Amino acid sequence: MEQQVDNVAGLDVHRDTIVACARLGRGQHPKVLKKSFKTTTAGVDELARWLADLEVTRVVMESTGVYWKSTYYGLEGLFAEVWLVNPYHVKNVPGRKTDMADAEWLADVAAHGMVRPSLVPAPAARELRELTRYRKTQVAMRAQEVQRLDKVLQDAGIKISSVASTVLGKSTRAMFEALVAGERDPAVLADKALRKMRPKIPALTEALAGRFGAHHAVVVRAILAHVDFLDANITALDEEVAARLGPFRTAVELLKTIPGVGQTTAEVFVAETGGDMSRFPSAQHLAAWAGLAPANAESAGKHRPAGTRKGANWLRRAFIEAAKAASRSHGTYLSAQYRNIAARRGPNKATVAVAHSIITASWHMLSDGTQYHDLGADWFSSRRDPEREARRLIARLQALGHNVTIAPAA
Numbered sequence: 001m002e003q004q005v006d007n008v009a010g011l012d013v014h015r016d017t018i019v020a021c022a023r024l025g026r027g028q029h030p031k032v033l034k035k036s037f038k039t040t041t042a043g044v045d046e047l048a049r050w051l052a053d054l055e056v057t058r059v060v061m062e063s064t065g066v067y068w069k070s071t072y073y074g075l076e077g078l079f080a081e082v083w084l085v086n087p088y089h090v091k092n093v094p095g096r097k098t099d100m101a102d103a104e105w106l107a108d109v110a111a112h113g114m115v116r117p118s119l120v121p122a123p124a125a126r127e128l129r130e131l132t133r134y135r136k137t138q139v140a141m142r143a144q145e146v147q148r149l150d151k152v153l154q155d156a157g158i159k160i161s162s163v164a165s166t167v168l169g170k171s172t173r174a175m176f177e178a179l180v181a182g183e184r185d186p187a188v189l190a191d192k193a194l195r196k197m198r199p200k201i202p203a204l205t206e207a208l209a210g211r212f213g214a215h216h217a218v219v220v221r222a223i224l225a226h227v228d229f230l231d232a233n234i235t236a237l238d239e240e241v242a243a244r245l246g247p248f249r250t251a252v253e254l255l256k257t258i259p260g261v262g263q264t265t266a267e268v269f270v271a272e273t274g275g276d277m278s279r280f281p282s283a284q285h286l287a288a289w290a291g292l293a294p295a296n297a298e299s300a301g302k303h304r305p306a307g308t309r310k311g312a313n314w315l316r317r318a319f320i321e322a323a324k325a326a327s328r329s330h331g332t333y334l335s336a337q338y339r340n341i342a343a344r345r346g347p348n349k350a351t352v353a354v355a356h357s358i359i360t361a362s363w364h365m366l367s368d369g370t371q372y373h374d375l376g377a378d379w380f381s382s383r384r385d386p387e388r389e390a391r392r393l394i395a396r397l398q399a400l401g402h403n404v405t406i407a408p409a410a
Contacts, residue, residue: 004113005081009051010106011061013068015039018047021103022054023111032107034100039067044074051079060110062087062102063118072120083110083117090115119289121274128244129271133314135237136268142230149176149223157210163203168227171197175208176224180217241267251275254365257372258358259334260326268318269362283363291316292356308352316355323355333375334358340380 003026012019017036024031033054037047051059058081061068068084075082090109109115121129150167153160160175161167168176174192183189190204197204245252248270255266273279273286280286287293291311327338327350334354342350361372394404 003111005058005111007054007056008058008060008107008111009054009056010103010108010110011059011071012103012106013039013061013064013071015067018043018071019100019103020047020050021100021107022051022056023104023107024054032104034103039070041070041074044071047071048075048078057081058083058110060085060106060115062090062106084120085110085115086118119273119279121272124244124247125271125274128241128248128267131237131241131244132268132271135234135241136314138230138233138237142227142234145223145227145230149220152216152219152223156212156216158212159207159210160204163200163207164197170194173224176220179212180221180224184212248275251366254369254371255362258322258326258361258365259329259332259374260322260324261358262322262325265318265322268315272312272315275366277363277367280363283360286363287356287359290319290359292319292352292359319355319359320351322358323351326354326358327351331377333377333379336377336380
């Protein structure tokens with residue numbers, strides 16, 4: 001394969017060290033220089049000077065956990081090309097597994113264009129992504145604490161989750177605080193129900209009669225305090241994300257016009273992709289990158305099911321949640337698509353298909369700057385052949401033991 005670039009450097013990045021290999025010149029025997037550096041800021045600066053003195057134009061490294069970040073950010077903008085590549089795309093030949101060999105192999109494949117760079121968003125999007133990812137961990141931790149609260153209550157014989165739709169709402173929170181404070185009378189606890197919970201007071205009185213002890217109170221008090229702490233964290237992160245949306249605000253507002261896509265999902269999308277759809281040649285490329293496109297598995301001319309491709313997990317999870325929300329919307333194309341596929345292939349495949357439709361629409365909307373146009377809930381039924389649909393329905397009625405005669409309407 002023809003060599004594309006003369007001076008290329010491959011970096012094998014670890015937690016404490018960077019093993020660099022510079023490949024200079026062309027031909028069968030290019031000049032190869034190797035050197036190790038520290039991953040500290042001073043070490044990365046020394047690496048940058050070494051590469052600049054060698055007139056390197058393309059620097060390549062693997063995405064190894066989080067260790068690549070400090071090196072990549074330190075070299076970004078100093079060279080014509082700084083590439084981050086997928087480790088699965090540059091596996092070395094077995095038997096040559098050393099740090100120097102890995103760095104030399106990276107330089108070789110990059111010089112010949114045998115690997116493609118991964119997407120690394122601009123600094124503003126990276127900062128936003130760090131906040132949205134951490135916010136997601138806080139939300140997940142809060143959900144775990146609520147689940148833990150229900151387990152403690154079950155241990156105490158308090159069956160509040162059998163009556164209330166949410167374990168920790170305004171009404172139930174007041175009941176739990178009273179329990180922690182020492183109140184044990186089920187009638188007094190149930191009377192703290194608010195608004196729509198008031199008609200459930202008899203059921204609540206029965207559910208709140210348990211064996212809530214002092215040790216349960218200690219755990220519940222700690223859980224409620226932790227939930228309050230997490231709520232404050234999530235609110236602060238929401239405000240910080242909103243303050244940094246600036247250049248992405250238009251994209252977020254466009255994405256919110258899609259059924260199922262709320263503020264949080266739209267923020268995750270622009271944070272993970274950078275909001276720049278020119279980085280993806282087509283909507284199919286974006287869906288594949290997000291792990292929402294079918295994987296290919298073919299051998300000896302035979303195709304077999306392979307699920308979806310591996311992709312950007314944070315974005316995939318956000319769009320799966322959006323797809324579930326869209327499936328519950330009323331009178332929309334996405335809800336009709338979900339029902340149509342779920343009836344034939346099950347809810348999981350239907351959810352992924354709806355998520356694929358949402359991310360495809362997102363690519364087109366941000367590429368063209370247009371709002372979402374819903375095709376309508378009758379889109380699938382309107383495209384069916386009327387005669388074929390009539391034959392199908394007649395066959396079903398006949399299978400049920402009916403004699404069917406139909407006549408066209410006047």
